[in-house]
Amino acid sequence: HYFHNYTRRSAYAPARGRRRRGRGDDDDEEEETEGNEPMDEADDGGSVNGSNDAFTEYVGCRRRGCYWLKARDDADLVGVKHARKVNSFVAADPAVAGPGCAAGDASSDAPPFVRVTVNGDSFMLYQIRKMIATAVAAALGHFPIELIPASLTRPARIATPIAPASTLYLVDAEFMSFRPRKDAPAGGDSSGGDSPGGDSPENSAVVPNRLDALVPGAEVRASIAEFQRSTLDPALAPAVADAEWSVFVGNLRKLRINDDGFDGDDAVGECLAAHAEYAAMREERRAEREERERDAAGALAEA
Numbered sequence: 218h219y220f221h222n223y224t225r226r227s228a229y230a231p232a233r234g235r236r237r238r239g240r241g242d243d244d245d246e247e248e249e250t251e252g253n254e255p256m257d258e259a260d261d262g263g264s265v266n267g268s269n270d271a272f273t274e275y276v277g278c279r280r281r282g283c284y285w286l287k288a289r290d291d292a293d294l295v296g297v298k299h300a301r302k303v304n305s306f307v308a309a310d311p312a313v314a315g316p317g318c319a320a321g322d323a324s325s326d327a328p329p330f331v332r333v334t335v336n337g338d339s340f341m342l343y344q345i346r347k348m349i350a351t352a353v354a355a356a357l358g359h360f361p362i363e364l365i366p367a368s369l370t371r372p373a374r375i376a377t378p379i380a381p382a383s384t385l386y387l388v389d390a391e392f393m394s395f396r397p398r399k400d401a402p403a404g405g406d407s408s409g410g411d412s413p414g415g416d417s418p419e420n421s422a423v424v425p426n427r428l429d430a431l432v433p434g435a436e437v438r439a440s441i442a443e444f445q446r447s448t449l450d451p452a453l454a455p456a457v458a459d460a461e462w463s464v465f466v467g468n469l470r471k472l473r474i475n476d477d478g479f480d481g482d483d484a485v486g487e488c489l490a491a492h493a494e495y496a497a498m499r500e501e502r503r504a505e506r507e508e509r510e511r512d513a514a515g516a517l518a519e520a
Contacts, residue, residue, distance in 0.1 A: 218369040221299040222377050223348055224341035229298040275374075276491055278484035282376025282473040283364070285491040295371045301344065303337040328458045334388070343379055350380035350465070359469040361485050367492035375488070376473055381465055383456040388445070394430040 221229075273293075277284030286293075309332040335345050351368075354360035360378070368375040433441070474485065 218301065218303070219295055219299045219371050220301050220341055220344050220369070221295045221371070222368045222373060222375045223344045223351070224299070225343060226293075226295065226299055228342055230294050230296075276487040277374075279374075280473070281476065281484045282374075283484040283488055284374050285367075285488045286372045286374065287491075293374070299341070301337060301339060301341060303335065305334070305336045306348070307334045308332075309334070327454050330384075330457045345385060346380045346382060347377045350378035350469075353380065353466070354378050354469045354472065357466070357469060359472055359475060361474075363489060364485055367488055370492060370495060372495060373488060373492065378465075378469060378472060381459075381461045383459060383461065384453055386449070389441075392431045 273290040274287040275284045276287060311329050311331055313327045313329050333349060335348070351360055351365065355362040355365065364375060367373050368377065
């Protein structure tokens with residue numbers, strides 16, 4: 218899917234479509250610090266209070282952060298750099314933060330929480346925090362849940378909220394195999410040519426005692442799990458109990474998509490209608506492509 222609505226998409230835009238940064242603009246690392254991110258951000262390059270006249274044709278409402286592009290916008294391109302594969306998104310049973318605490322432990326003053334584990338090939342800036350925040354907003358009725366599928370398509374421009382970063386951490390990582398490196402055998406001539414020790418594939422040898430990939434063993438994984446259980450999880454208790462979460466939940470009521478002070482009361486409906494038309498068109502094209510492939514396979518079989 219395209220997660221351009223769950224990041225600062227201009228950071229991943231193609232060079233020709235990327236907006237130039239002004240002098241004095243903060244970089245991504247500075248803007249990622251707590252307290253500097255807007256609660257919801259469309260990242261469309263336009264002012265919330267500005268005019269819509271000069272923008273690419275769209276339906277919905279830019280000021281509400283909920284609109285659907287009807288034509289290509291070279292100033293706001295979405296492409297392969299915005300695409301990510303999420304393999305799983307799992308919410309565990311409620312638990313209680315703190316050493317030796319269990320879910321439903323009424324004697325504990327530690328706050329309950331739900332651990333969400335997200336597995337993906339890679340993630341974008343803010344992606345997980347925005348996914349979590351959008352899920353919370355939808356669960357509390359502050360974000361239209363039916364808008365989420367539309368937000369994962371390229372023409373959609375949907376402002377999404379962002380959750381605090383204090384409890385987000387990397388629990389595991391998988392690495393690609395190392396690039397094979399080959400040396401000439403001892404006594405060989407690495408200059409190539411007709412020498413029997415040349416650097417041809419037949420005569421080259423893999424460097425000995427070199428890992429194919431960085432993979433932690435069972436003992437290392439057990440140590441990591443123990444550290445998480447005995448040290449990391451209890452240390453997160455203050456972050457789970459921090460007042461920033463109450464502020465975050467309170468701010469979800471102020472999302473632009475729900476602001477009655479803006480025009481475009483039916484912005485969500487217009488985006489949903491555009492998405493339905495878009496999905497039907499893609500399904501029709503997919504069916505036509507499959508039919509062409511079947512016809513081509515039949516013609517090949519007859520030949």
